[in-house]
Every structure is written in C-alpha cells, then in structure tokens.
Amino acid sequence: VKFIQQPDFTPQDQLQRIFTADAAREEGSPTHKLDMLYTQVLEQTHPCNRETIQMIIGSIVLLQTQLPALDLARLLALDPKKLRKCLLRLHSVILVPDDNIKGIRLFHPSFCNFLSSPTRCLMSEFTVHVKEQHSLLEKHYLDIMIQTLEQDMC
Numbered sequence: 001v002k003f004i005q006q007p008d009f010t011p012q013d014q015l016q017r018i019f020t021a022d023a024a025r026e027e028g029s030p031t032h033k034l035d036m037l038y039t040q041v042l043e044q045t046h047p048c049n050r051e052t053i054q055m056i057i058g059s060i061v062l063l064q065t066q067l068p069a070l071d072l073a074r075l076l077a078l079d080p081k082k083l084r085k086c087l088l089r090l091h092s093v094i095l096v097p098d099d100n101i102k103g104i105r106l107f108h109p110s111f112c113n114f115l116s117s118p119t120r121c122l123m124s125e126f127t128v129h130v131k132e133q134h135s136l137l138e139k140h141y142l143d144i145m146i147q148t149l150e151q152d153m154c
Contacts, residue, residue, distance in 0.1 A: 006089065006091075034110060035120050035121075041089075041090060045086075049085075049086050053126070054125055054128075055136065056072070056076065056083060056087065057094070057126065058129075059072065059136075060072070060094065060104055060105070060106060061112050061115055061133070062137065066102075068097070068099070068100045068101055068102060068104070069096060069097070069104055071100075075140050076140055093107055093111050094111075115127065
C-alpha cells in the first residue's frame with residue numbers, strides 16, 4: 001500500500017509498474033511476485049544515491065540492534081538529513097520513525113532475505129554482501145572509537 005501511495009508518483013503509475021514488471025524472472029519461484037515488488041521499490045530510488053542507500057540498507061540488515069536515524073547516520077558518517085532523504089522512497093519496506101529515539105527497521109524479514117540473495121535481488125547495487133558489509137561496519141565502528149579516544153585523551 002505504501003508503495004502505491006508514494007507522493008512522487010500517481011497510484012495509477014505505481015500499479016502499472018507492478019502489473020508490467022519483468023515477467024522473465026523465475027515465475028515458478030514461490031517468492032517471484034514478492035521479489036518483483038521489492039525490485040520495483042528499489043527501482044524508485046535515485047540513481048545518484050544508490051551507493052549510499054546500499055550502505056544504509058546493508059547496515060540495517062546486519063545490525064543486531066535497531067538504531068535510531070541519528071545514531072545510524074553517526075555510525076555511517078552521514079548527515080542525518082541525507083540518511084532520511086535516501087530512505088524516503090523506501091518507506092514501503094523500511095520503517096523510519098519520525099523521532100530519533102526509535103530504531104529504523106525493516107517491515108518484514110523477507111526483505112532482508114531478498115537483499116541477501118544475489119539470485120533474488122537482481123539489482124546488484126543493492127545486494128547485501130555480508131562479509132563486505134561487516135567489514136564496512138567494523139571500519140566505521142573503529143573510526144568512532146578512535147575519534148572518541150582522541151577526544152577523551154587529556
């Protein structure tokens with residue numbers, strides 16, 4: 001429903017995208033229609049932001065704890081406004097609370113499964129590569145620790 005109600009597009013345009021989706025994908029798969037819907041949602045993102053969006057989504061998928069937007073932005077060294085803007089068109093699959101207290105989360109675990117599977121998520125720029133994403137998060141954690149230690153020294 002949220003996909004259809006996106007403010008940038010008319011409901012008719014969004015429904016047309018759903019009904020004219022690429023039928024060449026594995027139609028026999030039990031997740032075929034869901035994968036098509038997730039792909040359509042990802043296609044709505046702005047091409048210029050896709051690398052940043054992938055970093056944000058990958059972090060949300062892998063983090064054990066849901067982080068509020070402000071904390072996630074700090075961890076990823078992003079401006080909080082940019083983080084929110086990047087996730088704006090993904091509100092049908094990712095819940096971004098208006099406050100900075102509640103954590104950002106995926107609406108359904110199937111989106112995590114979709115993003116983690118290169119055979120299901122055919123938009124390679126959004127596929128979450130677990131080892132690479134863990135390395136990225138480790139780097140950001142270390143950067144924060146180093147900054148914090150330097151600030152607290154004498």
